[in-house]
Amino acid sequence: DQQVKQNSPSLSVQEGRISILNCDYTNSMFDYFLWYKKYPAEGPTFLISISSIKDKNEDGRFTVFLNKSAKHLSLHIVPSQPGDSAVYFCALYSGGGADGLTFGKGTHLIIQP
Amino acid sequence: EAGVAQSPRYKIIEKRQSVAFWCNPISGHATLYWYQQILGQGPKLLIQFQNNGVVDDSQLPKDRFSAERLKGVDSTLKIQPAKLEDSAVYLCASSLQNSYEQYFGPGTRLTVT
Numbered sequence: 001d002q003q004v005k006q007n008s009p010s011l012s013v014q015e016g017r018i019s020i021l022n023c024d025y026t027n028s029m030f031d032y033f034l035w036y037k038k039y040p041a042e043g044p045t046f047l048i049s050i051s052s053i054k055d056k057n058e059d060g061r062f063t064v065f066l067n068k069s070a071k072h073l074s075l076h077i078v079p080s081q082p083g084d085s086a087v088y089f090c091a092l093y094s095g096g097g098a099d100g101l102t103f104g105k106g107t108h109l110i111i112q113p
Numbered sequence: 114e115a116g117v118a119q120s121p122r123y124k125i126i127e128k129r130q131s132v133a134f135w136c137n138p139i140s141g142h143a144t145l146y147w148y149q150q151i152l153g154q155g156p157k158l159l160i161q162f163q164n165n166g167v168v169d170d171s172q173l174p175k176d177r178f179s180a181e182r183l184k185g186v187d188s189t190l191k192i193q194p195a196k197l198e199d200s201a202v203y204l205c206a207s208s209l210q211n212s213y214e215q216y217f218g219p220g221t222r223l224t225v226t
């Protein structure tokens with residue numbers, strides 16, 4: 001039973017345009033919602049987070065939106081750059097001691113020149 | 114600041130053999146995690162340590178997997194005996210206590226033949 005769903009295995013976007021990556025979750029117990037970025041042969045790196053009590057968080061070109069009623073999370077990247085080509089994972093954190101992250105399957109973002 | 118170190122980077126073994134992975138977390142990080150990432154999936158938590166104590170090992174297949182973190186710093190993850198389905202990337206991560214921001218190592222890619 002998947003708690004976190006990223007329904008798009010891949011996404012192709014032209015350089016300079018907006019990239020929108022989506023994530024749906026089933027359980028409302030999580031305190032923070034995170035996006036991690038992964039390049040081949042490297043471990044995931046933290047990108048941006050949002051608290052469960054907020055609906056938007058922005059950091060430079062990256063904005064994360066949270067719709068709790070729809071149990072939906074999205075990451076917007078604008079403008080998209082070639083270095084953004086990577087696999088993006090949505091991850092959920094519940095805290096309270098057992099701090100392991102629950103990850104989605106990832107979306108492979110390809111930025112085309 | 115040095116990142117999370119893991120070794121070896123690659124390992125190929127035959128089924129029923131044993132294997133061990135090593136992780137050195139970021140200095141000062143009390144919490145250490147082992148994740149398993151099967152091809153096409155997101156990372157799945159196997160075990161979480163807080164200093165040298167186990168916080169969560171609910172998803173660790175304890176009949177064949179074991180992990181330890183003696184002295185609360187380095188950690189080893191062992192598989193004995195290995196099965197074909199254990200082929201995956203094993204990721205180690207560390208974080209400050211009660212922090213959602215986890216720092217991942219490059220992983221060990223295990224192939225079981």
